[in-house]
Amino acid sequence: MTEKLLFTGKTHNTNGHAGGARSSDGHLDVKLPAPHPAAEQLFGAAWSACYMGAIELAAAQRKVRLPAGLAVDAEIDLNLADGAFFLRARLNVSVPGVERDQAQALIDTAHTICPYSKAVHGNIDVTTTLV
Amino acid sequence: MNHFVGVLHTAKTETTGDRDDGTSRSSDGLLDIRLSAPGSARIGTSPDQLFAAGWSASFANAIALAACKRNIALTAKVRIDAEVDLALGFGGYLLTTRLNVRLPGVERNVARNLVDGAEKICPYSKATRGNIAVTIKLT
Numbered sequence: 024m025t026e027k028l029l030f031t032g033k034t035h036n037t038n039g040h041a042g043g044a045r046s047s048d049g050h051l052d053v054k055l056p057a058p059h060p061a062a063e064q065l066f067g068a069a070w071s072a073c074y075m076g077a078i079e080l081a082a083a084q085r086k087v088r089l090p091a092g093l094a095v096d097a098e099i100d101l102n103l104a105d106g107a108f109f110l111r112a113r114l115n116v117s118v119p120g121v122e123r124d125q126a127q128a129l130i131d132t133a134h135t136i137c138p139y140s141k142a143v144h145g146n147i148d149v150t151t152t153l154v
Numbered sequence: 155m156n157h158f159v160g161v162l163h164t165a166k167t168e169t170t171g172d173r174d175d176g177t178s179r180s181s182d183g184l185l186d187i188r189l190s191a192p193g194s195a196r197i198g199t200s201p202d203q204l205f206a207a208g209w210s211a212s213f214a215n216a217i218a219l220a221a222c223k224r225n226i227a228l229t230a231k232v233r234i235d236a237e238v239d240l241a242l243g244f245g246g247y248l249l250t251t252r253l254n255v256r257l258p259g260v261e262r263n264v265a266r267n268l269v270d271g272a273e274k275i276c277p278y279s280k281a282t283r284g285n286i287a288v289t290i291k292l293t
Contacts, residue, residue, distance in 0.1 A: 026243040030192040032202030036210035036234045044207030048192075051199040051207060053185065063165030064185045065208030066278070068178035069201035071169035072189050077247075079172055092170075099165045101277060108162075108216075108277040138240060138247040139201065143281045 063110070067097035070139040074114065077137035081129045082121075090120035096154075111148045118153065127153055173201050202249070206236035209278040213253060216279070220271035230258035235293070250287045257292070265292050 033047035043054045044065075053061065075095055082089045093116075100111040118126035130151055134140040143149065166181035175196065176189040190198030214232040221228050233256040241248050257265040269290055273279045282288065 026241055029240045029242060030200065030202060031240075032200050032204075032206045032238045034203055034206040034210060034236050036207060036214060036236065044211060046199060046203040046207070050190075050197060051187070051203045053207065061185070062208040062212040062278070063163070064167055064180040065204040065211075067165050067167035068169060068180070068185060068187065069204035069208065071167060072171075072173045072176045072178060073201040075169065075176065076172035076174070094168065094170045097165075097167045097169065101162045101165075103160050103162055108275060108280075110277045110281050136246060138249045139205070141247075142249050142286045144285055146283055146285065147281045
């Protein structure tokens with residue numbers, strides 16, 4: 024199997040009080056006034072959406088039917104310790120209609136599939152809770 | 155060693171549906187977006203665009219901080235064009251990133267020094283270090 028590019032997200036950013044980000048297709052156009060947890064909100068939304076796709080893929084691989092209502096509430100902290108910034112994440116996952124052990128297995132497996140989980144693996148603290 | 159740990163802020167988002175048909179909203183309501191697969195008829199953004207925007211915004215702050223530490227005045231706004239690829243490789247799905255940085259009015263070797271400094275302090279660069287391919291270019 025060779026590597027295959029699926030899509031590329033392109034954005035243009037400017038900083039400062041009137042700063043913002045705009046995607047090349049114009050569908051994403053957000054103001055990013057500093058200081059505001061905008062970057063962390065964007066990361067929370069990006070990771071959650073991709074992670075939910077990974078849960079669906081994990082369910083399909085295991086032939087588990089996922090009823091509607093899958094949801095992820097993400098909390099991304101920006102921290103400062105001894106002058107250094109770092110992130111910490113909590114993902115609170117709701118998998119209604121799936122037995123708890125089965126749901127736990129799905130959310131664990133999803134971290135090995137989701138490219139955002141893999142991108143931060145070992146570098147930041149991530150707590151995933153089945154709610 | 156992290157002797158003192160202070161949380162500066164916490165971003166809270168609620169996401170339902172996936173990258174092809176989801177919606178995501180922040181607890182303060184300032185982020186409220188629809189997700190869609192690129193090229194589909196549904197109007198919406200993608201996780202990769204969101205991540206590109208978030209990382210760039212944070213990286214711009216890191217450049218400003220690096221400049222401040224070196225007593226370098228940035229006279230014009232930092233501009234970053236980011237590209238985040240979602241790819242499928244041997245080990246499954248993976249991300250690759252390119253940040254194209256423009257620092258108007260800053261001499262090239264000074265700009266390189268600032269970008270290198272920013273890469274060490276940006277929390278998104280740190281969070282992904284060693285796990286994904288990142289190319290940072292001065293344009």
